[in-house]
Amino acid sequence: MIRFAACICRSKHFVVQSVLQLERKKEETHAALLKAPSKKPKTTTLQIRLEEEVKTKLENYAEFIDATPSYVMCEALKLLFRRDDEFKHWLDKHPTNVNDHEIEGGLFTKTA
Secondary structure, eight states, rough: HHHHHHHHHHHHHHHHHHHHHHHHHHHHHHOOOEEEEEEEEOOEEEEEEEHHHHHHHHHHHHHHHTOOHHHHHHHHHHHHHHHHHHHHHHHHOEEEEOSSSSTTTTTTEEEE
């Protein structure tokens, strides 16, 4: 009977440890993908149109990480550019010429 009780105790300990490990993994996966800015880099302005739902989520995410919607957009695009291997390959073949004022795709951008 003592062996049976010890086995139950070990089983309970194993279950508790497993649950604790799962909770730690959940906490790790709930971290924000973007972090608040550490310093203000040189910026430019750009006017874009967003779906209302996307705009709302953008504002909510900015509030979530205590940043501005502009910062979230910039960091999200940087993340996209870093992860899109096809785009990086395309970009290598199409070097860009960056000026202070450009018109790209009908959008006017200006360095601030």
